[in-house]
Amino acid sequence: MNAVLSYYENQLDNLWAMISAPSWSNFFWLFLALSAFVWTLELMRPWRKGQAVLRKDFWLDTWYMFFNVFLFGAAGFYGISSLVKSHLSSVFPYLNAFHATLSQLSPWLLLVIIFVVRDFIQWNIHRLLHASDFLWQFHKVHHSVEQMGYAAHLRYHFAENIIYGVLEYIPLALLGFDLIDFMAAGVFATAVGHLNHANFYLPLGPLQYIFNSPQMHIWHHAKQLPEGVKSVNYGLTLSVWDWLFGTSYMPHDGRDIELGFDNVESYPTGFFSQMLAPFKKRG
Ligand SMILES: [Zn+2]
Ligand SMILES: [Zn+2]
Known part of the structure; x- marks a missing residue:
């Protein structure tokens, strides 16, 4: 408990250090x-x-952004990364050699490799969040968005930070990547994630087969899909996985489609009630 407390104290100090030095x-x-x-x-x-x-839930989503990124999220994992890395390298000694080889590559190439590998892992995790009834209860928070705007990007249950953190970090660390290495890739992913949820028309032309867009991601949030289709467009930053694996769907630009899921109207609307929702008995 003390370790957790001092870790969080440290986190808050770090946050304050960042805020106070623009x-x-x-x-x-x-x-x-x-x-x-x-x-x-x-x-x-x-x-x-x-x-x-x-728009509806603008302030709720603004709070989620701050909470998930700075209080309980991405930033937290950077803190523990070196610890996990040193443990993994002692269990798998090949990691040191592999990481040494990787660091010979040009930094740009390394960044692109890390980015693509990580995005593919995240695409698979996202599919899992929809395929598993247990995980879907957590992911529902993100899908409770009824009016889309950039901040909806980061409306999600804090458990997703843990699910993604563990499931994406372990394979990446086994490949010898360091979390710090994908900080820059993370900034790019944040920008694209904001754009995907933005109330903005961004036709990508042929680039739509590589990158996700607001016009593609809105279908991921569609309340109604064709009979028998559970979900579509799982891509986070890249759309290429959906095109390759047959999960893409963009019948038109989807500007005015209804968003959410069945009975989204009766889903909890506050931060705390949404955090508790997955633990409530389903009726
Ligand atoms: Zn989803
Ligand atoms: Zn989304």
């Missing part, structure tokens, strides 16, 4: 700038013109 190399301010940029795109050229600027 700079481009600091994730807090970089994240804020990215969010402001995507929000500006939404404000200047909204795709759904009738949607209010402060």
Whole structure:
């Protein structure tokens, strides 16, 4: 318990250190700038013109963003990465040699490799969140979004931080990647994730077969899909996996489709009630 407390104290100190020293190399301010940029795109050229600027659940999602990224999330895993890495390297000594080989590659190539491998792992985890009834109860929080905007990107149950963290970190660490290595890839993924949820029209042309987009991801949130189709477009940053494995679906741009799931109207609407929802008995 003490270890957890001191870890969190440390986390809060780190957060405060970032907030109090604005700079481009600091994730807090970089994240804020990215969010402001995507929000500006939404404000200047909204795709759904009738949607209010402060759409349904705007503040709820803003809180989720802060909570999942800075209080309980991505940033937390960077803290423990070196610890896990040193344990893994003592269990699997080949990792040191493998990592040494990787570090010979050009940093850009390494970044691209890490990014693609990680995105494929995340695509599989996302499929699992939909395939397993148990995990779906947690993932439902993300799908409870009824009006889409960039901040909806980070509305998700904190358990997803753990599920993704464990399931993606272990294979990546076994491959010899260091979490710090994909910090930069993470910034790019954050930007694309914001865009995918933004109220913004972004036709990608042929690039749609590589990258996800708001017009593709909105179908992932569709309330209604053709008979027998459970879900589609699982891609996070890249769309290529959905095209390759036959899970892509984009009959039209989907601007005005209904979002959510059956009975989304009766799903809890507050942060705490949504955190507790997966643990409630299903009726
Ligand atoms: Zn999903
Ligand atoms: Zn989404």
